[in-house]
Amino acid sequence: xxxxxxxxxxxxxxxxxxxxxxxxxxxxxxxxxxxxxxxxxxxxxxxxxxxxxxxxxxxxxxxxxxxxxxxxxxxxxxxxxxxxxxxxxxxxxxxxxxxxxxxxxxxxxxxxxxxxxxxxxxxxxxxxxxxxxxxxx
Numbered sequence: 631x632x633x634x635x636x637x638x639x640x641x642x643x644x645x646x647x648x649x650x651x652x653x654x655x656x657x658x659x660x661x662x663x664x665x666x667x668x669x670x671x672x673x674x675x676x677x678x679x680x681x682x683x684x685x686x687x688x689x690x691x692x693x694x695x696x697x698x699x700x701x702x703x704x705x706x707x708x709x710x711x712x713x714x715x716x717x718x719x720x721x722x723x724x725x726x727x728x729x730x731x732x733x734x735x736x737x738x739x740x741x742x743x744x745x746x747x748x749x750x751x752x753x754x755x756x757x758x759x760x761x762x763x764x765x766x767x
Contacts, residue, residue, distance in 0.1 A: 632695055644735045653732035653739070662724055726750075 651657045652672050661669035686692070693699065723729045726747045728736060733751065736744040 635695060643731070644738055647732050647735045648739055653728065653735040655727040658723070658727050658729075722751075722754075 647653045650672060652669065657666070657669050660666045719729075726733075728744065728747060730751060733744055733748050737748060
């Protein structure tokens with residue numbers, strides 16, 4: 631039953647991403663050219679909703695669907711790894727024209743060429759998993 635819930639949430643997310651044009655290469659290109667507020671509005675509203683959601687989860691001590699306790703410990707505030715990760719993510723996003731969420735939305739919408747990007751992202755995630763233990767903290 632839990633997987634059906636995840637599937638339903640994923641399908642809903644995909645529909646929202648596609649209908650809002652957040653998965654559109656043109657909208658992403660337009661954002662990187664500072665040509666439109668469209669994508670900034672979507673991301674900004676997601677950040678605001680996320681902040682409110684996290685505060686509600688903390689105040690009401692809401693547990694995840696699987697019943698485990700959430701880890702709400704403060705994270706390391708080191709700047710270097712976030713700066714490097716953000717630059718790498720941004721470069722990949724700009725070169726591919728799509729970030730991880732919309733990759734699957736585009737594949738589901740029938741854009742077969744995005745499968746190349748998905749394979750590249752999976753290889754990158756695999757390599758990160760191999761290299762992470764060797765990276766300085």
